[in-house]
Amino acid sequence: MVFFIILKIKYLSFFMIAFVFKFYIVTFFFTFIVINYSIAENSDILLNEILPGVLVYNGQNEEQNQTNQGAIANKVAIIGSEAILVYDTGPSKKFAENFIKQVQKYSENPIKYLVVSHRHFDHAYGIEAYIQNKTIIYMDKTEYFYFKKEGPLINKLLIKNFGFNENNIDFSNISEKNINFINDKLEVNLGNRKVLIENIGIAHTKGDLIVYDFNTKTYIMGDLLFQGRAAAFSDSDIPLWINVLKNKLVLPWNFLIPGHGIAIKNDSALEDTKNWLYFIDKSLKRAISQGDMISEIFQYPIPKEVEHLKMKSLTLRQGIKKQLNLYKKKYIE
Structure with a gap:
């Protein structure tokens, strides 16, 4: 037994x-x-035609990782009767190639123009695909300088720390001859569709480009505008950025397409970004006046106006050290 x-x-x-x-x-x-x-x-790639002839790829409000490969920002295509304008490239050559294929399913018109809003990887690292496509590319000159200077190291860090594909961009294939630098504004016609391209100046970065579609009265804002998440600010001039949102959207608009988040239909939705920037600005000035350390800034209470925003802690950690040094130079030295 x-x-x-x-x-x-x-x-x-x-x-x-x-x-x-x-x-x-x-x-x-x-x-x-x-x-x-x-x-x-x-x-x-899933594209949504949110307005007539305006296609949007909506990135998720999350950090870059191996799964999303950095496809976290919005990309936009505006289709005219003769040509197409694309706003931002995405995080890699492969993504950009796939985006182009999806756009061409909606229209066989050539992608004649590309506007690169700024140098950050989730907006600019697919630029090779458009160079090969012989697209006319617009970018701010200073942003291009930092794109070439800092880009290779940032790309290595993305590969090492976040599992990005090793062949997502080759900076040796990108040169000034491929880029048209824009300092002010210009208007292009896509065929029965006029679009304004404007360099708004220093704000989120050293030179942010925006687009205005006259047909739908829509601003495409890039990372000057975030919806539903805390705005990244490490490379920013925060007071100038606030001024842009308050005073430089001078054309009548029905919609704003942000760099991250869904399209905005009213002024109140601008408050997410503005309130976050107000909080950062006040926190930095408070830290300087009180002699607080970075660790103490993290203990400052979060205003109720921005409590609902995603990625607050991460975004604060990523940007506060650099901005504190910039504010000290601006207000002390």
Whole structure:
């Protein structure tokens, strides 16, 4: 009797071990498939025609990672009867190539113009695809300088720390001859559709480009505007940025398309970005006046107006040190 009990226990133990082993194998395999499928989904880019002839890829309000490969910002295509203008490239050559393919399913008109809002990877690292496409490319000159200077190192960090693909961009294929630098504004005609391209100047970065579609009275704002999440600010001039949002959207508008988040239809939706910038500005000035350290800034209470924003802590950590040094130079030295 004892022998059979021992045998039964051994049999059950073996069965349980085998079951647990199989469970972990299946879990690992399923996780592997999900991750790789998610990465592959970047080739199946979903575009939404939110307005007549205005296509938008909506990035998710999340940090870059191996799964999304940095496809976290909005990209826009404006389709005219003769040509297409694209606003921002996405995080890689592969993404940009897939975006172009999806746009061409809506219209076979040539993609004649590309506007690169600024140098950050989620907006500019797909530029090679448009160079190969012989697209007329517009960018701020200072932003291009930092794009070439800082870009290769940033790309290495994205590969090392976030699992980005190693061939997402080759900076040696990008030169000044490929870029048209814009200092002020110009108007292009896509065929029965006039579009204004404007360099708004120093704000979110050293030179932010925006676009205005006259047909739909829509501003395409890039990272001058964030919806639903805290605005990234490490490379910014915060007072100038606030001034842009308050005073420089001079044309009548029905819609604003932000760099991150969904399209905005009214003035009140601008408050997300403005209130966040007010908080950062006041916090930096308070830290300087009180002699507070960075760790103490993190303890400042978050105003109720921005409590709902995603990625507050992460965005604050990423930008506060650099901005504190800039504010000290501006207000002390």
